[in-house]
Amino acid sequence: xxxxxxxxxxxxxxxxxxxxxxxxxxxxxxxxxxxxxxxxxxxxxxxxxxxxxxxxxxxxxxxxxxxxxxxxxxxxxxxxxxxxxxxxxxxxxxxxxxxxxxxxxxxxxxxxxxxxxxxxxxxxxxxxxxxxxxxxxxxxxxxxxxxxxxxxxxxxxxxxxxxxxxxxxxxxxxxxxxxxxxxxxxxxxxxxxxxxxxxxxxxxxxxxxxxxxxxxxxxxxxxxxxxxxxxxxxxxxxxxxxxxxxxxxxxxxxxxxxxxxxxxxxxxxxxxxxxxxxxxxxxxxxxxxxxxxxxxxxxxxxxxxxxxxxxxxxxxxxxxxxxxxxxxxxxxxxxxxxxxxxxxxxxxxxxxxxxxxxxxxxxxxxxxxxxxxxxxxxxxxxxxxxxxxxxxxxxxxxxxxxxxxxxxxxxxxxxxxxxxxxxxxxxxxxxxxxxxxxxxxxxxxxxxxxxxxxxxxxxxxxxxxxxxxxxxxxxxxxxxxxxxxxxxxxxxxxxxxxxxxxxxxxxxxxxxxxxxxx
Numbered sequence: 001x002x003x004x005x006x007x008x009x010x011x012x013x014x015x016x017x018x019x020x021x022x023x024x025x026x027x028x029x030x031x032x033x034x035x036x037x038x039x040x041x042x043x044x045x046x047x048x049x050x051x052x053x054x055x056x057x058x059x060x061x062x063x064x065x066x067x068x069x070x071x072x073x074x075x076x077x078x079x080x081x082x083x084x085x086x087x088x089x090x091x092x093x094x095x096x097x098x099x100x101x102x103x104x105x106x107x108x109x110x111x112x113x114x115x116x117x118x119x120x121x122x123x124x125x126x127x128x129x130x131x132x133x134x135x136x137x138x139x140x141x142x143x144x145x146x147x148x149x150x151x152x153x154x155x156x157x158x159x160x161x162x163x164x165x166x167x168x169x170x171x172x173x174x175x176x177x178x179x180x181x182x183x184x185x186x187x188x189x190x191x192x193x194x195x196x197x198x199x200x201x202x203x204x205x206x207x208x209x210x211x212x213x214x215x216x217x218x219x220x221x222x223x224x225x226x227x228x229x230x231x232x233x234x235x236x237x238x239x240x241x242x243x244x245x246x247x248x249x250x251x252x253x254x255x256x257x258x259x260x261x262x263x264x265x266x267x268x269x270x271x272x273x274x275x276x277x278x279x280x281x282x283x284x285x286x287x288x289x290x291x292x293x294x295x296x297x298x299x300x301x302x303x304x305x306x307x308x309x310x311x312x313x314x315x316x317x318x319x320x321x322x323x324x325x326x327x328x329x330x331x332x333x334x335x336x337x338x339x340x341x342x343x344x345x346x347x348x349x350x351x352x353x354x355x356x357x358x359x360x361x362x363x364x365x366x367x368x369x370x371x372x373x374x375x376x377x378x379x380x381x382x383x384x385x386x387x388x389x390x391x392x393x394x395x396x397x398x399x400x401x402x403x404x405x406x407x408x409x410x411x412x413x414x415x416x417x418x419x420x421x422x423x424x425x426x427x428x429x430x431x432x433x434x435x436x437x438x439x440x441x442x443x444x445x446x447x448x449x450x451x452x453x454x455x456x457x458x459x460x461x462x463x464x465x466x467x468x469x470x471x472x473x474x475x476x477x478x479x480x481x482x483x484x485x486x487x488x489x490x491x492x493x494x495x496x497x498x499x500x501x502x503x504x505x506x507x508x509x510x511x512x513x514x515x516x517x518x
Contacts, residue, residue, distance in 0.1 A: 008472045010483040011084045014490060016457070018077045020450060021494040025070035025501075027449050030145060030192055031199020032063045033138030035230050037131075042226070044131050055219055058512050059203065060134075062505055064119055067141075069501050073494065084483065088464055088474035094171045095161050095178060096151050103147035110140035145195075146188050153184035155465050156456075157252045163376055165353050165369060170468075183248045190241040193234045194449060200231015201411060201445040204418050206509055208438025211430045215513040221426045228419030235412045242408075243304060250305035250313070253466060254324070255390060256459035258316045259397040261301060264290050266315035268325070272300030275402070278395055284316075284388040316394075320387045334378070336387040343382025346375035380468045392461040400454040407448035414441050 036059050043052035078100065081089050089096070117125060117133035125133070154160075160177030161170045172178060204227050207220035249257045258266070262278050276294030302311040312325035322335035334342075349371040356364035384390065418438065421428050428434065460466060464474040 006480045007478060007483060008475055010480060010487060011475050011478070012471060014084060014483060014487040015077075015080055017487065017491055017494070018073060018080060019457075020453070021498065022070065022073040022077050023450065023453055024446065024498065025066050025073060026145065027191075027195035027198040028066050028202060029063065029070050029141050030138075030195030031197070031230065031234065032059065032066065032202070033134075033141050034196060035199055035203060035227055036060050036063050037135045037138045038226050038230065039223075040131050040134050044127050048127055051218070051222070055222055058219075058508075059223070060118070061508055061512075062206075064115075065501055065504050065508070067115065069497055072497065076490070084476050084478065085464070085474050086476040088469065090169055091469055091474070092154075092158075092161075092170050092465060094169060095154060095158075098172060098175070099147040099151040099154075099179070103144050107140050107144035107147060111137055111144060114140065142192055145192055149188045149191055150179050150184045153181060153187045154178050155463075156187075156460055157181055157183040157248070158465055158468055163372075163379075165350055165372060166357070182244075183252060186241050186244040186248055190238060190245050193237040193241060194452065196234025197231050197238055197411060197415070198234075198445045198449055200227040200234060200415055201441050203227030204231070204415070205438045205440075205442035208429070208435040209509070210513045212432060212435035212439075213513070214430065217430070221422055221429065224418055224422045224429065228415055228422060231415045232412075232419055235408065235415055239408065239412065246304045247307065253460060254314050255316065255319045256392065256397070257305060258314065258319055259392045259394045259459050260401040260455060262290050262394055262398040263301075263313070263315040264317050266313045266318045268302070268312045269299045269310045270301040270305075270313040271296035271298050272304060273402070275406070276398075278398055280395070282394075284391060316391055320390070336381070336390060339378045339381040340384060340387075342375040342378040343380060345382075346372055346379045347382045349375065377467060380463065380465070380470050380473075383470045383473055384462075389462060392459050397455055397459040400451040400458065404448050404451040404455060407444050407451070411441065411445055411448060 036056060039052060039056040039059060043049055043056050046052060081096075114133040114136040117130065118137050121130050121133060158170075159181050160172060160174035162173050163169075164171050178184075204224050207223045207227070210216050210220040246257070249260075258264070261273055262276065263270070264282070273291075274295045274297050276296075277292040279288055279290055279292050282288045282290045299309040301313050303309055305311070305313050314324045318324065320336045322333040322338070324331040324333050349368045353365055353368035353372060356362075356368055381390075414437070418429070421434075462470045462472070464471045
C-alpha cells in the first residue's frame, strides 16, 4: 500500500508539474492571438498603415514564440494520460477521448494551418486573406481550449454517459450533455477570458518597460490602448463567469466550495472571507476555531454560491453529514457514511455480475446489474473507509482561491487605470513608478492564473472523476523509480524551455524597442 500511495503521489506531482508549465503558455496564446488580430484589423482598415503594421508584427513574433512552447508541453500532457493514468484512460476513454480527438483533428489542425499563413504569408497573400488567417489562428486556439476544457469539466461533473459492466468502462450516451454542461460552459468562458486579461496585462507590462526607457513611446501607447480594451473585457467577463462557476461548484461540488472558504460549519447568510489566515490545528474531528484571523463580508458567500443573500451554504461537516437547505427547507442529501456503504455495494454488485456472466447465470446477472445501477452514482466512495478521506487539502484550496480573487480585483483596477491614462494622460504612463507597477503586474497576473487552476484541481481531490473514480484508482502499473525519474527529467526540460522562451522574448523586446518610430 505504501508503494501504491507513493506512485499516486509522484504521478500527481508529475501531472501537476506538466499542467502548470503548460498553463504558463496557454492563456498568453489565447489572449495575445486576439490582441494581434485586433491590431492587424486596425492596420488593414487604415490601408496597411506602417505604424500599425510594425506594432502587429512585433506582438505577432512574441505570440509565435509562446505558441510553440504551448504546443510542446500540451502534447506531453496528453501522452501522460496513457503513460501514468492508464486505468483512468480505460475507464472513461470513450468519453474523455472524444473532445480531445475533436480538438486534435479540428482545432489544432486549424491552428497549425493558418499559423503558417500568419507568419510566412505577408507578401504571398492579400492583406485581407492574411487578416483572415490571423483571426482563424486565434479562433482555432480558442476552439482548442474549448474541447480541452469540456474534457476537464466532465471530470468535475460527469454526465451524458452510462457504465458498461461487460467492458468495465463508461460509454457516452449523450454527446451534447457532455459538451454543453453548465460546468463546461462556465469553465470555458472563465478560462478563455482570463487568457484575454493575462495577455492584456502582459502587453501593458512590456509597453511599460519601453515607456520607462522612452523607447517607441507612440508604439507603446497604441499597444496599451488595444491591450487595455481586450484585457478589460477579459477581466470583467472573468469575474462574471467566476460567479457562474461558483454557482455550479455549489451545486455539483459543495465540498470544494467549503474548502475554498475554509468553511467547516455552514449557515444561512454565510459571509465570504475577504482575507483570512487558517488555523493549522483545525481538523475534521476537533472544535478548534478554523481561523486565526479573518475579515468577512456578511452574506456575500450566499450570494456568490446561490444568488440569495440569506441562502444556506453548507460547510465541510454539513456536506459530510448530508445536511443542506434550499429556500429555508431541509434538502434531502446523502451522508458520506451512506455513500461509502452504497459505493461498496456497487463494487460488490459489479463483482457478482462478472461471476454470474462467467457462469451463464442470466437471472443472477440481471439482479446484480440492477443493484449496480442503483448504487453506481456512489461507486468511487467504496474505495475509502473514513469521511475524512474526502476532504481536499483545505489550506491549499483556501489560499489559492483567495490569491486568485484578490489578484483579480487588483488587475481589474490596474487595467482600467492604464487604459484611461492611455487616452487622457498618455505621458503620465512614462512615470517611473507606474512603469515599474506595469512590469510587476506581469508576475501578478500569472500568479492569479496559476492560483485559479490550483484551486480548481486541488479542490476536487481525492477525485479524478467526481464521485466515480478516486485518484489512487486511476494510475498505471508503474514503479516509483520510473515516475520519480521522469518527474525530474520533465522538471529540467520544462525549466529549460521556459528559460529559453524568456530569453528569446527579452531579446526580441530589446532589439525591436530600439527601432525608430516610422
